[in-house]
Amino acid sequence: MIRVLLVHDACLLRSALAERLAREPDLEVFHTPWGAARRRLGSVRPDLCVADLDCETGYALAPLGELKTTATGTGTRCPLLVLASAHRPGLLRRALDAGAVGFVDKASVPEQLLTAIRQVAAGVRYVDDSLGFGFLKAAQMPLTQRELSVLTLAAGGASVAEIAHRLHLSNGTVRNYMAAITRKTGARNKVDAIRISLGEGWV
Amino acid sequence: MIRVLLVHDACLLRSALAERLAREPDLEVFHTPWGAARRRLGSVRPDLCVADLDCETGYALAPLGELKTTATGTGTRCPLLVLASAHRPGLLRRALDAGAVGFVDKASVPEQLLTAIRQVAAGVRYVDDSLGFGFLKAAQMPLTQRELSVLTLAAGGASVAEIAHRLHLSNGTVRNYMAAITRKTGARNKVDAIRISLGEGWV
Numbered sequence: 001m002i003r004v005l006l007v008h009d010a011c012l013l014r015s016a017l018a019e020r021l022a023r024e025p026d027l028e029v030f031h032t033p034w035g036a037a038r039r040r041l042g043s044v045r046p047d048l049c050v051a052d053l054d055c056e057t058g059y060a061l062a063p064l065g066e067l068k069t070t071a072t073g074t075g076t077r078c079p080l081l082v083l084a085s086a087h088r089p090g091l092l093r094r095a096l097d098a099g100a101v102g103f104v105d106k107a108s109v110p111e112q113l114l115t116a117i118r119q120v121a122a123g124v125r126y127v128d129d130s131l132g133f134g135f136l137k138a139a140q141m142p143l144t145q146r147e148l149s150v151l152t153l154a155a156g157g158a159s160v161a162e163i164a165h166r167l168h169l170s171n172g173t174v175r176n177y178m179a180a181i182t183r184k185t186g187a188r189n190k191v192d193a194i195r196i197s198l199g200e201g202w203v
Numbered sequence: 204m205i206r207v208l209l210v211h212d213a214c215l216l217r218s219a220l221a222e223r224l225a226r227e228p229d230l231e232v233f234h235t236p237w238g239a240a241r242r243r244l245g246s247v248r249p250d251l252c253v254a255d256l257d258c259e260t261g262y263a264l265a266p267l268g269e270l271k272t273t274a275t276g277t278g279t280r281c282p283l284l285v286l287a288s289a290h291r292p293g294l295l296r297r298a299l300d301a302g303a304v305g306f307v308d309k310a311s312v313p314e315q316l317l318t319a320i321r322q323v324a325a326g327v328r329y330v331d332d333s334l335g336f337g338f339l340k341a342a343q344m345p346l347t348q349r350e351l352s353v354l355t356l357a358a359g360g361a362s363v364a365e366i367a368h369r370l371h372l373s374n375g376t377v378r379n380y381m382a383a384i385t386r387k388t389g390a391r392n393k394v395d396a397i398r399i400s401l402g403e404g405w406v
Contacts, residue, residue: 010309012286012316013211017219019313056288056309083215106213110222113215157395191394192360 002121005046006031007067008083009056020110027117034062038070041078048121050113052083052106053091053201062091064098081120083113086134090201093138102126142184143202150177152203155194205324208249209234210270211286212258223313230320237265241273244281251324253316255286255309256294256404265294267301284323286316289337293404296341305329345387346405353380355406358397 004027008014011033018031032040034055041049055062068080081102082095095103102120104113105128116126127135143151146167153163164174178190187193197203207230211217214236221234235243237258244252258265271283284305285298298306305323307316308331319329330338346354349370356366367377381393390396400406 008216010286010288012307012309012311012313013216013220016223016313017216019223020219056290083213085213104215106215108215110215110219154394155398157391157398159392188360189362191357191397194394194397195358195360 001028002026002048002117003028003044003046004030004117005037005040005044005049007034007037007049007051007062009033009052009054017110021114021117024114027114037063037067041067041070046078048081048117049078050081050083050102050117053085053088053095064094064100068098079120079123081116081126084131084134086131088199088201089134089137089141090197090203092131092134092201093141094201096138103131104128105130137200141202143181143197147177147181147184148203150174151181151194151197154178154190155198155203204231205229205251205320206231206247206249207233207320208240208243208247208252210237210240210252210254210265212236212255220313224317224320227317230317240266240270244270244273249281251284251320252281253284253286253305253320256288256291256298267297267303271301282323282326284319284329287334287337289334291402291404292337292340292344293400293406295334295337295404296344297404299341306334307331308333340403344405346384346400350380350384350387351406353377354384354397354400357381357393358401358406 004021006014006018006029014031018029021027022029030040030044030046049067051062051067053062079102080098080100081104082100083104083106084092084095085106102116102125104116107130108128119126149167150163153166160171160174164171182190182193185193185196187196207224209217209221209232217234221232224230225232233243233247233249252270254265254270256265283301283303284307285303286307286309287295287298288309305319305328307319310333311331322329352370353366356369363374363377367374385393385396388396388399390399
């Protein structure tokens with residue numbers, strides 16, 4: 001039996017998918033929203049964690065790293081399989097950084113997820129072909145770590161002065177970073193750069 | 204038999220939920236992403252349309268009004284039941300304006316959706332109790348229609364000059380609108396106002 005912990009915020013859709021997976025004779029399925037994922041990971045001790053990269057709070061980013069740390073902390077080897085979309089390369093990048101070994105396109109069908117679950121549980125990486133373009137964009141991410149920090153604070157509504165204070169920079173340096181970010185993302189202005197970056201899941 | 208058309212962007216979750224619904228002896232279930240919803244509505248001619256208010260493209264707004272117009276245009280009486288969240292009051296407001304008669308919380312379980320489907324198909328409105336706070340916030344929406352137009356363009360990355368040109372206003376008037384919007388939404392600045400409004404589904 002493969003013990004699967006499914007992480008997704010909307011109970012209505014999560015429980016329907018969990019029910020579908022649980023109909024397979026070789027799967028035992030548990031499910032949880034993101035908010036309780038760490039705790040459930042400790043109590044369920046699954047063989048595999050299947051997590052949707054989208055959080056209920058819209059563009060909010062799923063605490064993937066936290067999940068991975070907990071899995072490692074409990075001493076269990078728990079591979080991470082993520083449900084992703086090619087049009088949000090930033091989320092693919094984060095999943096890669098968090099050590100995910102399975103990538104299933106949310107545009108696929110449940111049967112494909114079953115194939116992926118069994119393959120990852122057997123220790124083999126799985127990547128949906130349709131996510132290729134997303135990985136290409138993820139690899140071409142033009143912003144530096146420092147620029148991402150500036151952009152993340154700006155997207156949260158911080159002013160230039162607040163960003164400068166938080167990152168120990170001068171106001172002029174923050175403005176220079178924002179100008180570079182706007183140019184690199186092909187945006188029209190600061191607000192547009194934030195919009196593009198949020199949409200693609202970078203911040 | 205109740206013919207149900209389920210509209211949701213992620214095929215993986217949509218088909219699992221459709222499969223769950225189709226196990227009921229009194230339901231015939233069809234499903235589609237938002238992009239093909241209008242066309243499917245015309246060909247399927249369902250008794251009921253169940254639509255998720257969230258679109259795949261993150262904060263993008265589902266073309267609910269379009270769906271309603273198509274349903275009316277084809278001469279079919281097709282009640283609209285939406286899947287919603289209390290923390291995105293702007294989407295609840297839009298669903299109300301589009302004439303939705305059923306509101307199911309995405310945090311509920313599939314059995315609750317089944318109750319709602321049967322009730323709405325019988326001509327009775329259905330609203331999940333847990334959406335109460337969301338409707339309260341929807342009723343208290345502080346922005347005027349004109350302010351929403353300005354905010355929508357700003358959120359799309361348009362500059363003050365572009366917004367002024369598009370809405371036939373002066374730059375100063377646009378700046379006054381943005382100041383009023385920032386004050387009314389309790390935001391720290393323009394970017395923060397856009398962030399809050401996108402998150403709550405107003406623009």
